[in-house]
Amino acid sequence: MKFLSKTVLILGAVAMIACGDKKEEKEDKITIGDGTSPQSQTEAATDKSASEMNSSDEDVVEVTIEGNDQMRFNKDEIKVKAGQTVRLTLKHVGEMEKTVMGHNWVLLTQGTVINEFGQKAVQAKDNDYIPEGTDAVIAHTKMIGGGEEVTIEFEAPEAGEYDFICSFPGHYSVMKGKFIVE
Ligand code: CO
Numbered sequence: 095m096k097f098l099s100k101t102v103l104i105l106g107a108v109a110m111i112a113c114g115d116k117k118e119e120k121e122d123k124i125t126i127g128d129g130t131s132p133q134s135q136t137e138a139a140t141d142k143s144a145s146e147m148n149s150s151d152e153d154v155v156e157v158t159i160e161g162n163d164q165m166r167f168n169k170d171e172i173k174v175k176a177g178q179t180v181r182l183t184l185k186h187v188g189e190m191e192k193t194v195m196g197h198n199w200v201l202l203t204q205g206t207v208i209n210e211f212g213q214k215a216v217q218a219k220d221n222d223y224i225p226e227g228t229d230a231v232i233a234h235t236k237m238i239g240g241g242e243e244v245t246i247e248f249e250a251p252e253a254g255e256y257d258f259i260c261s262f263p264g265h266y267s268v269m270k271g272k273f274i275v276e
Contacts (some may be wrong), residue, residue: 109195118234155180155250161197161260161269163240170271176253184235185243192239196262198222201248201273208257212266223261237262252276 155178160168174180184199186192202211214225222237233248253275260269 110194117261124155153177154181157182157183159183159199160185160187163195163266165195165265167260167269167271171274172258172271173274173276174250176250176275178250179247180250181247182235183243183245184238186238186240189240192237192242196237196239196261197265197269198226198235198237198262200259200261201232202257203230203232203257203260206230206257208259208266208270212259212261215261217264223263232256
């Protein structure tokens with residue numbers, strides 16, 4: 095469905111461009127598309143597939159989050175409902191190797207101090223930067239590099255607010271967000 099909704103959006107954009115008489119209008123449309131769409135289109139597509147998923151199978155929610163070469167996630171908030179199975183896909187939309195710009199998605203237990211966890215993670219290079227034996231992680235993906243993606247499934251924890259981060263050294267200070275269970 096993601097592919098379909100993207101296709102519809104792209105066709106829509108083409109139609110709009112085709113309708114524009116003046117070159118100026120064309121350029122405007124193109125600028126709007128390029129300036130705002132990568133993120134908003136992705137989010138719209140994600141929202142749509144999530145709600146469609148909800149109508150057919152309310153126990154599973156699909157979430158997609160991207161990391162890039164600028165050391166950023168494209169979302170700082172993810173909302174799910176208690177009891178849902180979360181099918182989360184992390185996409186690295188950059189090109190850099192995972193040894194240089196690696197990204198993972200790590201959901202931390204409530205009360206975990208991000209800085210402290212991040213510092214422990216630095217020492218866990220051999221374990222994908224997840225401290226061995228930690229009880230501070232609810233779910234996590236493996237570490238990926240540019241062009242890769244990974245999907246995990248886990249049960250949403252009890253209602254509340256949780257932190258998610260990328261545990262690659264130094265990334266947690268900016269690659270983080272709230273995982274809200276309603
Ligand atoms: Co990262």
